[in-house]
Amino acid sequence: MTKARDLHPFDVIVNESIAEGVQRMVCRTPVARLLEPGQFVQLAVPGDGSHVLRIPLSFASANAKDERLELVYAVVGEGTRRLAAMRVGDASTLVGPCGNGWTLPRESGRALLVAGGVGLPPIVACAEMLAQANVGFDVIVGAQTAGKHCNELLDRLRGMQLNQACDCGRNVIVTTDDGSLGMRGFTTQAMENMLAEHTYAQVYTCGPDVMMSRVAQLAQQAHAACQASLERMMGCGFGACSCCNVALVSGGYALCCKDGPVFNAEEVLWQR
Numbered sequence: 001m002t003k004a005r006d007l008h009p010f011d012v013i014v015n016e017s018i019a020e021g022v023q024r025m026v027c028r029t030p031v032a033r034l035l036e037p038g039q040f041v042q043l044a045v046p047g048d049g050s051h052v053l054r055i056p057l058s059f060a061s062a063n064a065k066d067e068r069l070e071l072v073y074a075v076v077g078e079g080t081r082r083l084a085a086m087r088v089g090d091a092s093t094l095v096g097p098c099g100n101g102w103t104l105p106r107e108s109g110r111a112l113l114v115a116g117g118v119g120l121p122p123i124v125a126c127a128e129m130l131a132q133a134n135v136g137f138d139v140i141v142g143a144q145t146a147g148k149h150c151n152e153l154l155d156r157l158r159g160m161q162l163n164q165a166c167d168c169g170r171n172v173i174v175t176t177d178d179g180s181l182g183m184r185g186f187t188t189q190a191m192e193n194m195l196a197e198h199t200y201a202q203v204y205t206c207g208p209d210v211m212m213s214r215v216a217q218l219a220q221q222a223h224a225a226c227q228a229s230l231e232r233m234m235g236c237g238f239g240a241c242s243c244c245n246v247a248l249v250s251g252g253y254a255l256c257c258k259d260g261p262v263f264n265a266e267e268v269l270w271q272r
């Protein structure tokens with residue numbers, strides 16, 4: 001059963017740069033006991049009263065035993081810049097668990113995970129969920145250039161190959177737009193190659209909307225179910241302000257913060 005969202009304290013254990021413009025923060029917080037893969041938290045960054053909005057972030061891992069939560073975030077604006085400046089021992093609050101996360105495949109068969117840029121953290125959490133459920137999967141991870149890839153997370157995905165029971169990370173395919181690491185091209189081109197050779201029951205994706213739109217299309221053509229984790233600008237984070245609308249195929253809108261961030265891709269009205 002989904003746990004109710006609440007306000008929790010957190011204190012920073014690690015806050016380090018792991019790729020160009022990308023930080024990894026590990027914090028200690030009781031919410032780590034409650035989070036399901038694909039859910040998110042909303043952090044308050046202390047120090048500037050003029051910034052009232054919390055920062056929504058997915059997580060790469062949550063360890064219930066030692067209450068450690070691992071976040072990986074791109075430094076893109078004022079909030080994430082101040083988040084990156086938090087030091088070990090600094091403390092603040094976060095709200096969580098927020099939203100609805102990934103669900104296990106309904107059909108038996110292999111899964112394909114497609115991550116673009118900082119869409120990677122929830123995909124790592126998804127991979128962990130699948131590995132624990134002995135669902136085999138392949139992963140495609142794309143970035144603009146080699147320096148923007150989070151090598152530590154790629155290694156973790158490769159390490160899941162050790163789970164022989166599900167042959168989990170049989171393929172971890174890395175792409176870069178400029179060809180500086182792995183295959184030159186977009187994740188969607190790598191996905192087309194994979195679909196030409198393998199059959200998948202389920203696709204999971206997180207990244208830029210334009211990428212997920214194409215991933216959803218390819219999954220539909222391949223008759224694979226597809227779950228997509230969407231990002232929207234968020235105000236309240238709990239369904240009160242309607243600023244995180246997601247247009248639906250059925251007409252009307254869902255709320256990314258409350259109904260998502262994970263949606264069945266075929267229900268989303270993608271901009272194409």
Ligand SMILES: Cc1cc2nc3c(=O)[nH]c(=O)nc-3n(C[C@H](O)[C@H](O)[C@H](O)COP(=O)(O)OP(=O)(O)OC[C@H]3O[C@@H](n4cnc5c(N)ncnc54)[C@H](O)[C@@H]3O)c2cc1C
Pocket residue numbers: 040055056057058059072073074075076077078079080081118121122230231232233234261
């Ligand atoms: C459910 C959810 C999970 C997320 N998980 C991650 C994650 O794991 N790692 C990560 O790096 N980022 C993630 N994001 C995006 C992250 O919340 C934004 O990058 C962050 O809020 C930007 O704050 P800022 O003050 O630094 O930038 P701002 O100054 O507010 O904005 C800088 C730029 O980022 C864009 N932006 C701001 N907020 C969002 C948002 N919520 N979604 C998309 N773009 C935004 C703005 O349009 C602008 O171009 C997630 C967003 C959501 C909604």
Ligand code: FES
Pocket residue numbers: 233234235236237238239240241242243244255256257258
């Ligand atoms: S952020 Fe306010 S309704 Fe979603």
